[in-house]
Amino acid sequence: MLLVDPRSPVPPFEQIRVQILQLIQDGSMAPENRLPTVRKLAADLGLAPNTVARAYRELELNGAIETRGRHGTFVAAHDDPVHQQAQKVAREFAHQIRALGLGRDDALALVNEQFPAPVTGR
Structure with a gap:
């Protein structure tokens, strides 16, 4: 689903953030879809958990995703x-x-x- 290019001048957290936004915008990730945990996505992508956590924080600040404590992180239920x-x-x-x-x-x-x-x- 998500790919990070280690040769790209764009930082990995930003690559993740942009790709998740694109998936939300094109409907591939619908409202209320659960995102992988930070640790799971970091392991899948071969990144440090802090890198994924930063991407998630930025997405949450923009209202694209929401964290629901122990229940996980989800695509926000509101509009674009x-x-x-x-x-x-x-x-x-x-x-x-x-x-x-x-x-x-x-x-x-x-x-x-x-x-x-x-x-x-x-």
Whole structure:
């Protein structure tokens, strides 16, 4: 299921985190699916348990998974965690913009500057 490339410049915990998010997003890991224990996944991947634990912590902070004590770690039962994280970032951004005394039009202009213009085929 998960693979870690030891030659990759991406740290192993990040490779695990990204792959689990992708599995959740594409529906391969449905809400309420139980994840392997930290020790089991670490052994399967040939990694230190702390590496897997860090990936799980990051996923839990983002709301993608939830730990239920001795019962284990599960895919969170709510909507897409990436979308939820994006909503959180958008709320924080809007709060900061208002605190700076700027309005919606200013905020949207600033966001639009961060995305390249779409290329049209001519």
